[in-house]
Amino acid sequence: xxxxxxxxxxxxxxxxxxxxxxxxxxxxxxxxxxxxxxxxxxxxxxxxxxxxxxxxxxxxxxxxxxxxxxxxxxxxxxxxxxxxxxxxxxxxxxxxxxxxxxxxxxxxxxxxxxxxxxxxxxxxxxxxxxxxxxxxxxxxxxxxxxxxxxxxxxxxxxxxxxxxxxxxxxxxxxxxxxxxxxxxxxxxxxxxxxxxxx
Numbered sequence: 001x002x003x004x005x006x007x008x009x010x011x012x013x014x015x016x017x018x019x020x021x022x023x024x025x026x027x028x029x030x031x032x033x034x035x036x037x038x039x040x041x042x043x044x045x046x047x048x049x050x051x052x053x054x055x056x057x058x059x060x061x062x063x064x065x066x067x068x069x070x071x072x073x074x075x076x077x078x079x080x081x082x083x084x085x086x087x088x089x090x091x092x093x094x095x096x097x098x099x100x101x102x103x104x105x106x107x108x109x110x111x112x113x114x115x116x117x118x119x120x121x122x123x124x125x126x127x128x129x130x131x132x133x134x135x136x137x138x139x140x141x142x143x144x145x146x147x148x149x150x151x152x153x154x155x156x157x158x159x160x161x162x163x164x165x166x167x168x169x170x171x172x173x174x175x176x177x178x179x180x181x182x183x184x185x186x187x188x189x190x191x192x193x194x195x196x197x198x
Contacts, residue, residue, distance in 0.1 A: 050079030054086050057093065066097045084126045088151055091117035095158060112181055115162055119173050122155035122166070 053076035094114035
Protein backbone atom coordinates (compact mmCIF):
# COMPACT_ATOMS: atom_id res chain seq x y z
CA UNK A 1 0.00 0.00 0.00
CA UNK A 2 2.83 2.40 0.86
CA UNK A 3 4.54 1.68 -2.46
CA UNK A 4 1.38 2.65 -4.38
CA UNK A 5 1.21 5.93 -2.46
CA UNK A 6 4.89 6.67 -3.16
CA UNK A 7 4.45 5.82 -6.85
CA UNK A 8 1.41 8.14 -7.11
CA UNK A 9 3.32 10.93 -5.32
CA UNK A 10 6.27 10.47 -7.68
CA UNK A 11 3.99 10.57 -10.73
CA UNK A 12 2.26 13.70 -9.38
CA UNK A 13 5.62 15.38 -8.77
CA UNK A 14 6.91 14.55 -12.25
CA UNK A 15 3.66 15.78 -13.81
CA UNK A 16 3.84 19.04 -11.86
CA UNK A 17 7.47 19.61 -12.87
CA UNK A 18 6.69 18.94 -16.52
CA UNK A 19 3.75 21.35 -16.49
CA UNK A 20 5.91 24.03 -14.85
CA UNK A 21 8.66 23.62 -17.43
CA UNK A 22 6.10 23.82 -20.24
CA UNK A 23 4.53 26.89 -18.66
CA UNK A 24 7.90 28.62 -18.34
CA UNK A 25 8.76 27.78 -21.95
CA UNK A 26 5.38 29.17 -23.03
CA UNK A 27 5.93 32.31 -20.96
CA UNK A 28 9.28 32.91 -22.68
CA UNK A 29 7.51 32.97 -26.04
CA UNK A 30 5.00 35.62 -24.95
CA UNK A 31 5.45 39.14 -26.26
CA UNK A 32 5.56 42.32 -24.22
CA UNK A 33 2.20 43.40 -25.61
CA UNK A 34 0.55 40.48 -23.84
CA UNK A 35 2.18 41.46 -20.52
CA UNK A 36 2.41 45.28 -20.58
CA UNK A 37 3.35 45.60 -16.88
CA UNK A 38 6.30 43.22 -17.05
CA UNK A 39 9.73 44.61 -16.27
CA UNK A 40 12.29 43.18 -18.67
CA UNK A 41 15.28 45.45 -18.30
CA UNK A 42 18.18 46.29 -16.07
CA UNK A 43 15.89 48.56 -14.04
CA UNK A 44 14.77 45.45 -12.18
CA UNK A 45 18.35 44.92 -10.97
CA UNK A 46 18.69 48.28 -9.18
CA UNK A 47 18.73 48.02 -5.46
CA UNK A 48 20.40 49.48 -2.47
CA UNK A 49 23.71 47.66 -2.70
CA UNK A 50 26.89 47.91 -4.71
CA UNK A 51 26.41 44.38 -6.01
CA UNK A 52 23.03 45.25 -7.52
CA UNK A 53 24.47 48.29 -9.28
CA UNK A 54 27.41 46.20 -10.51
CA UNK A 55 25.01 43.55 -11.86
CA UNK A 56 22.99 46.25 -13.61
CA UNK A 57 26.19 47.72 -15.07
CA UNK A 58 27.22 44.29 -16.38
CA UNK A 59 23.80 43.94 -17.99
CA UNK A 60 24.01 47.42 -19.53
CA UNK A 61 27.47 46.69 -20.92
CA UNK A 62 26.17 43.47 -22.44
CA UNK A 63 23.37 45.44 -24.08
CA UNK A 64 25.82 48.00 -25.49
CA UNK A 65 24.63 50.86 -23.26
CA UNK A 66 28.03 52.14 -22.18
CA UNK A 67 26.85 55.49 -20.83
CA UNK A 68 24.35 53.82 -18.53
CA UNK A 69 26.94 51.22 -17.51
CA UNK A 70 29.40 54.01 -16.61
CA UNK A 71 26.80 55.73 -14.45
CA UNK A 72 25.89 52.49 -12.70
CA UNK A 73 29.56 51.69 -12.01
CA UNK A 74 29.98 55.12 -10.42
CA UNK A 75 26.97 54.46 -8.19
CA UNK A 76 28.44 51.08 -7.23
CA UNK A 77 31.73 52.80 -6.30
CA UNK A 78 29.76 54.84 -3.73
CA UNK A 79 28.96 51.58 -1.93
CA UNK A 80 32.27 49.73 -2.30
CA UNK A 81 35.24 51.39 -3.97
CA UNK A 82 37.48 48.54 -2.81
CA UNK A 83 35.88 45.89 -5.04
CA UNK A 84 38.42 44.62 -7.62
CA UNK A 85 35.68 43.13 -9.80
CA UNK A 86 34.01 46.53 -10.00
CA UNK A 87 37.28 48.18 -11.09
CA UNK A 88 37.68 45.52 -13.78
CA UNK A 89 34.11 46.04 -14.98
CA UNK A 90 34.56 49.82 -15.03
CA UNK A 91 37.76 49.41 -17.07
CA UNK A 92 35.86 47.23 -19.57
CA UNK A 93 33.09 49.85 -19.79
CA UNK A 94 35.61 52.64 -20.39
CA UNK A 95 37.38 50.58 -23.02
CA UNK A 96 34.09 49.90 -24.78
CA UNK A 97 33.32 53.62 -24.66
CA UNK A 98 36.72 54.31 -26.25
CA UNK A 99 35.81 52.01 -29.13
CA UNK A 100 32.58 53.91 -29.84
CA UNK A 101 32.64 56.59 -32.48
CA UNK A 102 31.04 59.48 -30.59
CA UNK A 103 33.33 60.17 -27.64
CA UNK A 104 34.38 63.64 -28.77
CA UNK A 105 37.20 65.56 -27.13
CA UNK A 106 37.19 63.43 -24.00
CA UNK A 107 39.23 60.63 -25.64
CA UNK A 108 42.44 61.40 -23.72
CA UNK A 109 40.60 61.60 -20.39
CA UNK A 110 38.77 58.33 -21.03
CA UNK A 111 41.99 56.62 -22.07
CA UNK A 112 43.79 57.85 -18.94
CA UNK A 113 40.96 56.68 -16.69
CA UNK A 114 40.77 53.33 -18.48
CA UNK A 115 44.53 52.75 -18.12
CA UNK A 116 44.32 53.77 -14.45
CA UNK A 117 41.50 51.27 -13.78
CA UNK A 118 43.41 48.46 -15.50
CA UNK A 119 46.49 49.36 -13.41
CA UNK A 120 44.43 49.05 -10.24
CA UNK A 121 43.35 45.59 -11.36
CA UNK A 122 46.82 44.54 -12.54
CA UNK A 123 48.64 45.60 -9.41
CA UNK A 124 46.04 44.36 -6.92
CA UNK A 125 45.48 47.80 -5.42
CA UNK A 126 42.01 46.87 -4.16
CA UNK A 127 40.42 43.89 -2.50
CA UNK A 128 42.02 41.28 -0.32
CA UNK A 129 45.46 41.69 -1.92
CA UNK A 130 45.58 45.44 -1.28
CA UNK A 131 48.74 46.48 0.49
CA UNK A 132 51.20 44.29 -1.38
CA UNK A 133 52.50 47.34 -3.24
CA UNK A 134 53.16 51.02 -2.69
CA UNK A 135 52.25 53.31 -5.59
CA UNK A 136 52.26 50.22 -7.77
CA UNK A 137 55.74 49.10 -6.76
CA UNK A 138 55.97 45.87 -4.85
CA UNK A 139 58.64 43.48 -3.75
CA UNK A 140 59.76 41.19 -6.55
CA UNK A 141 57.72 37.99 -6.77
CA UNK A 142 55.45 38.99 -3.86
CA UNK A 143 52.81 40.39 -6.20
CA UNK A 144 53.02 37.33 -8.40
CA UNK A 145 51.53 35.19 -5.60
CA UNK A 146 48.19 36.86 -6.29
CA UNK A 147 48.24 36.79 -10.08
CA UNK A 148 45.28 34.95 -11.52
CA UNK A 149 43.58 34.36 -14.83
CA UNK A 150 40.45 36.27 -13.85
CA UNK A 151 42.04 39.66 -13.29
CA UNK A 152 45.80 39.83 -13.77
CA UNK A 153 46.13 38.18 -17.17
CA UNK A 154 43.22 40.11 -18.77
CA UNK A 155 44.53 43.36 -17.27
CA UNK A 156 47.94 42.75 -18.86
CA UNK A 157 46.36 42.01 -22.23
CA UNK A 158 44.14 45.09 -22.11
CA UNK A 159 46.99 47.40 -21.13
CA UNK A 160 49.11 46.08 -24.01
CA UNK A 161 46.26 46.60 -26.46
CA UNK A 162 45.55 50.10 -25.14
CA UNK A 163 49.02 51.59 -24.76
CA UNK A 164 51.46 48.99 -26.07
CA UNK A 165 53.09 47.74 -22.88
CA UNK A 166 52.65 46.87 -19.22
CA UNK A 167 54.41 48.70 -16.39
CA UNK A 168 57.95 47.69 -15.51
CA UNK A 169 58.63 46.18 -12.10
CA UNK A 170 60.01 49.35 -10.48
CA UNK A 171 57.83 51.83 -12.38
CA UNK A 172 55.28 53.67 -10.27
CA UNK A 173 51.73 54.08 -11.49
CA UNK A 174 52.22 57.82 -12.03
CA UNK A 175 55.45 57.35 -13.97
CA UNK A 176 53.89 54.62 -16.11
CA UNK A 177 50.81 56.72 -16.86
CA UNK A 178 52.97 59.71 -17.78
CA UNK A 179 55.18 57.57 -20.00
CA UNK A 180 52.49 55.78 -21.97
CA UNK A 181 49.97 58.60 -22.23
CA UNK A 182 52.34 61.32 -23.46
CA UNK A 183 52.48 59.75 -26.91
CA UNK A 184 48.75 59.17 -27.07
CA UNK A 185 46.80 61.89 -28.81
CA UNK A 186 43.67 61.85 -30.80
CA UNK A 187 43.40 63.41 -34.21
CA UNK A 188 40.03 64.21 -35.69
CA UNK A 189 39.35 65.41 -39.15
CA UNK A 190 37.05 65.29 -42.10
CA UNK A 191 38.12 63.81 -45.41
CA UNK A 192 37.23 66.12 -48.26
CA UNK A 193 37.54 64.95 -51.82
CA UNK A 194 39.08 67.09 -54.55
CA UNK A 195 35.67 67.59 -56.16
CA UNK A 196 34.17 69.09 -53.04
CA UNK A 197 37.06 71.52 -52.48
CA UNK A 198 36.65 73.21 -55.91
